[in-house]
Amino acid sequence: MTAQPLQQPAPARELVLSLSGVSKRFGAVAALTDIDLDVHAGEVVALVGDNGAGKSTLVKILSGVHQPTAGTMTFCGQPVSLADPGASLALGIATVFQDLALCENLDVVANIFLGKELNPLQLDEVSMEVKAWKLLNELSARIPSVRIPVASLSGGQRQTVAIARSLLMEPKLILLDEPTAALGVAQTAEVLDLIERVRDKGLGVVMISHNMEDVRAVADRIVVLRLGKNNGVFAPDASNQELVSAITGASDNSVSRRSHRRQSQSTPTEHAQA
Numbered sequence: 036m037t038a039q040p041l042q043q044p045a046p047a048r049e050l051v052l053s054l055s056g057v058s059k060r061f062g063a064v065a066a067l068t069d070i071d072l073d074v075h076a077g078e079v080v081a082l083v084g085d086n087g088a089g090k091s092t093l094v095k096i097l098s099g100v101h102q103p104t105a106g107t108m109t110f111c112g113q114p115v116s117l118a119d120p121g122a123s124l125a126l127g128i129a130t131v132f133q134d135l136a137l138c139e140n141l142d143v144v145a146n147i148f149l150g151k152e153l154n155p156l157q158l159d160e161v162s163m164e165v166k167a168w169k170l171l172n173e174l175s176a177r178i179p180s181v182r183i184p185v186a187s188l189s190g191g192q193r194q195t196v197a198i199a200r201s202l203l204m205e206p207k208l209i210l211l212d213e214p215t216a217a218l219g220v221a222q223t224a225e226v227l228d229l230i231e232r233v234r235d236k237g238l239g240v241v242m243i244s245h246n247m248e249d250v251r252a253v254a255d256r257i258v259v260l261r262l263g264k265n266n267g268v269f270a271p272d273a274s275n276q277e278l279v280s281a282i283t284g285a286s287d288n289s290v291s292r293r294s295h296r297r298q299s300q301s302t303p304t305e306h307a308q309a
């Protein structure tokens with residue numbers, strides 16, 4: 036009998052974050068109802084959904100800004116409750132909010148170390164500058180100088196500084212709320228590359244986006260929220276039509292109509308060829 040080669044299963048990636056039945060009410064508004072979400076190490080999960088679907092609320096729960104009204108969260112296998120943003124950061128969850136919260140008048144080094152200065156009583160500028168360069172180099176970031184004020188950087192470069200800042204505390208999970216929303220084509224591509232590099236460092240990444248092209252380019256899984264509820268998980272090769280239907284809840288929309296039109300236009304040719 037010949038020995039069969041062992042079928043080694045692909046090593047299961049560590050489950051960094053797992054939400055089960057998470058709900059959040061604001062008075063009469065049910066912003067989130069019974070949400071389940073898993074994020075593994077080295078994985079980009081895109082969180083998509085229409086305006087008001089609950090994406091930012093979910094990110095705020097994960098970053099300790101809001102507390103859920105029901106449900107459980109585990110982080111690296113341990114049940115956790117995130118009482119405030121400090122608790123979330125201490126666990127290893129870093130958030131880059133949409134407004135980035137950078138200080139325009141301060142330089143790149145000062146922004147990266149804001150509130151986490153090395154030796155705050157007698158600033159160790161040299162070590163901070165070295166560490167800032169190291170972080171930016173790891174991300175292959177294109178920042179001309181770390182000693183220029185953030186006000187003189189482009190949108191993509193600012194996003195890079197905000198992501199570098201979030202990596203300073205060596206998190207296991209990074210949450211990005213619309214990282215490409217205000218960016219042009221080239222800068223979007225740069226930020227998407229950067230997200231891939233963060234994933235390749237082994238971090239779990241949750242990225243909110245309204246742009247399906249960006250989502251498909253970088254996500255390993257696409258999680259759809261609709262009216263505060265889970266409404267499907269898709270692979271990155273999902274069609275625009277599938278995603279738009281899950282996001283809007285309607286199978287009759289301009290994307291599906293366009294796709295039907297294309298199909299019906301191509302059918303006669305296919306018949307002719309057959």
Ligand SMILES: Nc1ncnc2c1ncn2[C@@H]1O[C@H](COP(=O)(O)OP(=O)(O)OP(=O)(O)O)[C@@H](O)[C@H]1O
Pocket residue numbers: 061064065066084085086087088089090091092093
């Ligand atoms: N602090 C709050 N108080 C009351 N209601 C809130 C609060 N924050 C969010 N909501 C409500 O919760 C729902 C979800 O809002 P959320 O901001 O999470 O949506 P979103 O998916 O991020 O939308 P967008 O794409 O527009 O950013 C909305 O109905 C919103 O009005």
Ligand SMILES: [Mg+2]
Pocket residue numbers: 090091092
């Ligand atoms: Mg939002």
